[in-house]
Amino acid sequence: MSYQFDWSVLWSAQARQWLIQGVATTLAISTLAWLLAVALGILAGALRSLKFAPLRMLAAAYVEFFRNVPLLVWMFFWYFAVPPLLPQALQDWLYDHGAEFAAGTAALGVYHGARFSEMIRAGIQAIPKTQLEAALSTGLSTVQAFRLVILPIALRLIVPPLTNETLNLLKNSSVALTIGVAELTFQTRQIETYTAKAFEALTAGTLIYLILCLVIARVMARVERRVAIPGMIAGGGEH
């Protein structure tokens, strides 16, 4: 191998700036998509636990369709296929304000929302039926019972799988480079293009992803310990 290593390319002001921007964009798109995914996941997960069939089927259709199609296809769909269907004024606004970022967030959030909802549904199903019956018999409406009793317990139960899925979302945000979102992988490639030092650039990007994953896993482990429910199936095992 006649490759000349030159790690100094990573310390130029330009490369540093690109990497910092890349990390910031990765964190921004991941955070926004995460919020969207959790909201959609809770909604669809709760709807799928209802007795009312039309809503249950609507939620099931959403989950099964979105999670069984590659994220990359959703990226292209949200970026190339959806904007032309919107009103002209909204299209113009989008193209002036970073349509890539918006499309990437939508693709990532809606895709992972379908996956989150499966976990939330599992969390809801893990709660003994008597909890819901008890909540309803105290006079709470179904919505109140879900909001005040079932969901708070379910959300605490699913923290461990949620951690895993959050890391998946972070890693999947790299797919947004295909539609031109300047996230971490995109910036890594950019450094490679400008310096022709692929090995160094890829090493930097890889290490940053590993560190981000490690930090998130640590934080979530803390959350997990704090919210674990002593005595429940999935929680408090270590207490």
Add this chain to the structure above:
Amino acid sequence: MDFGVIERNWNFLLVQGLVGLGNFAGGTLRLAVPAMLLGFAVGLLVGIGRLAKSRWIRTPATIYVELFRGVPLVMVIFWFWFILPRALGVALPEYGIALAAFVVFEAAYLGEIVRAGIQSVPRGQVEAAESTGLSSAQTMRLVVLPQALRNMIPALVTQFIVLFKDTSLASIIGYLDLTKAAQIVNNREIRPFELYLFIAVVYWLCAYGMSRYAGYLEKRLATA
């Protein structure tokens, strides 16, 4: 809306893009199936390595799994794209690069499935096998793995669905799979809505069909 674009490019999208038969090296299935088989072979070694008594085997296997599970697949594909031709000293087709990247990446995930499968076999089975005089390699091959494999089947089908969807990322380095085929047609005919919706439905049909099959297998295994 003009869904005629699908009809006009039916063969290119499905025969060439999805299956991989045609004038070009490509195909979603032609990448996904060998990647799964080879990935499982490597995953078997990784999974057994993770449970090895010797630290010299266990630690590298663990690092392998944690490393690849902590990095985006896109990044791994770029790594292989860059490193493999240099390491081997020859220009490689996209197919070789994509296949190598998927095998190595999937082996980390498949290794975890193998490990969980092995751990699901009751300890008593190992003790009984060893007490009949089998060596530990024989115990693994003749007693533990056959039972573990059975337990792994649903998880393996699920992982194959993940791999099947993930192969779309090979289009980033120019591999002609279903997604790339749709991109190429779209560049010519500018019908993004029809084309991307169509391939979404194709992916969905394959993946949903397989996931129903995994569910059926799980039920059958549970009762048998």
